[in-house]
Amino acid sequence: MLWLAVVVPDLPLLAFPDRPSPFAVTDGRRLVACDDKAGACGLHPGMPATESGVLCPDLCLRDRDEVAEGRVLSRLASILYRASPRVGVRPHGAVAQFTDQVTPFRDIRRVMDDLRGRLREAGIGGTMACAPTAEAALLCAVAEPGCILTGRDKWREFVAGLPVSCLPFPGSAAQLDELRIRTLGECMALPRAGRMRRFGAGMEAFFGRLVGERPEVFVSWQPPIVFSRRVRLSYALDNEEALLFALRRPLAHLTDTLRRHDAMTDRLTLALTGDGQTQTQVFCLTAPVRRGEVFLPLVRERFRDRTLPFAVSDVHVRCDCAQAREGTLALWAEGGARAEEWGVLVDRLQARLGSSSVCALRWHADHRPERATRELPWASPGHVSFGGMAEANHPLWLVDPPEALVVAHGGPRWQGRPLACLEGPERIESGWWDEAVVREYFVAHAGQGQRLWIFRTPGNEWFLQGYFA
Amino acid sequence: MHLTPALLQAGVTRGVPARVLQVQSTGFADLDACLPDHGWPQGTLVELQAAGSGIGELQLLMPALARLGEDRGHLVWVAPPYRLSAPMLVAHRITLERVLIVHPKTHKEALWSVHEALSNASVGAVICWFPDIRHSEFRALARAAEKSGRWGFCFLPMATSPRIARLRLVLRSLSRGLRVDVEGPRARTPVVIADIHRQVAASCRNGSRGG
Numbered sequence: 001m002l003w004l005a006v007v008v009p010d011l012p013l014l015a016f017p018d019r020p021s022p023f024a025v026t027d028g029r030r031l032v033a034c035d036d037k038a039g040a041c042g043l044h045p046g047m048p049a050t051e052s053g054v055l056c057p058d059l060c061l062r063d064r065d066e067v068a069e070g071r072v073l074s075r076l077a078s079i080l081y082r083a084s085p086r087v088g089v090r091p092h093g094a095v096a097q098f099t100d101q102v103t104p105f106r107d108i109r110r111v112m113d114d115l116r117g118r119l120r121e122a123g124i125g126g127t128m129a130c131a132p133t134a135e136a137a138l139l140c141a142v143a144e145p146g147c148i149l150t151g152r153d154k155w156r157e158f159v160a161g162l163p164v165s166c167l168p169f170p171g172s173a174a175q176l177d178e179l180r181i182r183t184l185g186e187c188m189a190l191p192r193a194g195r196m197r198r199f200g201a202g203m204e205a206f207f208g209r210l211v212g213e214r215p216e217v218f219v220s221w222q223p224p225i226v227f228s229r230r231v232r233l234s235y236a237l238d239n240e241e242a243l244l245f246a247l248r249r250p251l252a253h254l255t256d257t258l259r260r261h262d263a264m265t266d267r268l269t270l271a272l273t274g275d276g277q278t279q280t281q282v283f284c285l286t287a288p289v290r291r292g293e294v295f296l297p298l299v300r301e302r303f304r305d306r307t308l309p310f311a312v313s314d315v316h317v318r319c320d321c322a323q324a325r326e327g328t329l330a331l332w333a334e335g336g337a338r339a340e341e342w343g344v345l346v347d348r349l350q351a352r353l354g355s356s357s358v359c360a361l362r363w364h365a366d367h368r369p370e371r372a373t374r375e376l377p378w379a380s381p382g383h384v385s386f387g388g389m390a391e392a393n394h395p396l397w398l399v400d401p402p403e404a405l406v407v408a409h410g411g412p413r414w415q416g417r418p419l420a421c422l423e424g425p426e427r428i429e430s431g432w433w434d435e436a437v438v439r440e441y442f443v444a445h446a447g448q449g450q451r452l453w454i455f456r457t458p459g460n461e462w463f464l465q466g467y468f469a
Numbered sequence: 470m471h472l473t474p475a476l477l478q479a480g481v482t483r484g485v486p487a488r489v490l491q492v493q494s495t496g497f498a499d500l501d502a503c504l505p506d507h508g509w510p511q512g513t514l515v516e517l518q519a520a521g522s523g524i525g526e527l528q529l530l531m532p533a534l535a536r537l538g539e540d541r542g543h544l545v546w547v548a549p550p551y552r553l554s555a556p557m558l559v560a561h562r563i564t565l566e567r568v569l570i571v572h573p574k575t576h577k578e579a580l581w582s583v584h585e586a587l588s589n590a591s592v593g594a595v596i597c598w599f600p601d602i603r604h605s606e607f608r609a610l611a612r613a614a615e616k617s618g619r620w621g622f623c624f625l626p627m628a629t630s631p632r633i634a635r636l637r638l639v640l641r642s643l644s645r646g647l648r649v650d651v652e653g654p655r656a657r658t659p660v661v662i663a664d665i666h667r668q669v670a671a672s673c674r675n676g677s678r679g680g
Contacts, residue, residue: 341591360566362555396531450523450524
């Protein structure tokens with residue numbers, strides 16, 4: 001077995017493709033990476049972020065973007081996937097597995113030259129090395145870039161000569177250095193029980209994988225599944241029923257594709273072309289599905305009120321699929337069918353009214369009433385409500401923005417009638433960080449028994465904020 | 470064997486399943502006593518007419534909505550005239566994660582949204598507002614509610630149009646509280662809920678202390 005490892009030390013920098021210079025990335029407290037120009041100013045990874053601004057005044061400092069780093073790593077994996085079907089993604093790089101005898105290029109050197117060119121083109125760069133185990137290849141890519149060790153070489157001796165500083169356990173490396181252990185070989189020669197007690201089982205397993213005593217277990221990277229079908233029609237479609245009929249076949253193909261890959265999808269993009277124009281429609285689901293036909297009723301809802309903008313002669317269906325995650329289904333799951341029904345309702349409402357018209361209500365920790373309540377599109381994920389205790393003397397209806405009231409004879413009037421303040425004042429003074437408000441709230445009584453929530457500003461202006469509905 | 474005529478008439482031999490009508494208490498004892506079914510009946514789109522905003526028209530529904538929103542039921546609000554206050558909904562023991570607010574752009578979209586929500590089994594209750602509605606449209610929505618057994622509350626402007634809903638409540642404000650006129654089968658004398666604002670506020674406080 002032969003493993004090829006690519007390590008990208010400046011991965012945090014690559015996450016920002018259009019970065020100025022000098023540039024550095026921080027994890028909040030310490031620098032994670034910096035470019036050459038920042039390095040010339042004396043910056044180095046691991047130094048406190050507050051110091052970096054002093055050493056290099058025009059430095060552009062950004063927080064680490066792990067999502068973008070993941071995208072770079074999957075680009076790297078897709079490049080390695082051209083040479084080997086077994087690719088594993090690691091925190092700072094990727095490994096690819098080859099057999100000893102046969103590679104598509106016969107010689108591993110040619111594979112490496114080819115990959116080096118492709119990586120340079122993709123702007124990833126990085127260093128690479130080959131070794132009989134994945135961990136050894138990763139170590140060599142850091143310590144001895146470009147080296148090739150095969151099973152015929154004395155690779156164990158070579159790895160034993162590497163310095164402990166290249167271990168992927170920074171704390172343990174410093175500890176070993178204090179013990180005056182300089183190379184991996186000296187570390188491996190230590191009594192096993194003591195080493196395990198001192199440095200933990202994680203490092204023991206690492207040494208096992210390094211010398212090939214333990215198997216390398218990893219999840220093989222798979223290229224993303226993209227479904228794309230273009231239907232060219234011999235006649236132009238002018239109504240939605242004909243469009244639905246034309247979509248039936250590509251969506252059946254989508255179902256087949258999803259089944260074949262055991263994948264799911266929650267988003268369908270439909271590009272309609274005709275008369276030299278193109279219109280794109282996106283359909284989102286609240287939960288991923290395994291069947292393409294689910295989108296048919298959504299397309300029907302979307303085009304129910306509006307006619308097709310032009311005669312459609314070309315339909316392009318595109319769908320990004322993800323590997324299905326759940327392996328088993330709960331047998332007696334309570335309310336599973338109900339949750340599914342709810343998803344269907346939300347999907348239908350979103351398809352016809354647009355996702356901005358279907359809202360969830362969230363409570364934000366703020367004293368200003370108009371900011372405490374937020375209406376967000378149901379589709380936008382990850383907004384957790386503040387779970388506090390509410391004042392019981394606030395109203396259910398909010399007027400947003402507050403409505404200015406006419407002041408006459410020293411008091412506020414609403415619809416021509418004077419307001420009598422029953423309770424108050426309750427003072428709300430907040431928002432100095434963005435929009436400062438100083439308000440005195442009153443519960444006011446209008447004629448006909450209506451109760452209003454009004455406030456006064458320091459300038460003696462009165463506003464209507466809510467109704468005690 | 471002779472079957473008694475009463476048994477024949479009761480639909481027993483035809484195998485018609487008996488429909489069990491659930492009733493949700495309004496949370497106000499006076500109002501429960503006044504309503505024909507002693508609470509909000511299941512599968513009915515209740516028509517509500519309020520004389521102005523801010524007389525406690527929503528607080529009348531809150532105890533029932535809190536219970537309908539339990540047990541994974543969702544509350545769908547279609548075309549509310551103002552912004553709902555999230556902290557106050559929580560104070561009324563309504564789970565915000567199960568609140569869905571729909572803003573339709575046209576009357577047709579509003580009708581369709583209410584119909585969809587009323588026909589969905591995962592919905593606990595639908596609360597909707599219409600500036601105007603035709604009899605036939607209201608009847609179609611009421612049929613959808615009846616078919617799926619959802620609770621529906623429809624706010625309409627004060628008008629003298631003949632009653633179209635099975636149950637209509639007219640809400641007016643008095644100096645001593647909220648006056649509710651119930652129009653429907655077996656309707657009784659109007660009920661006055663004394664000082665609804667204070668009653669509901671007190672129940673909120675008790676609830677948050679107990680929970």
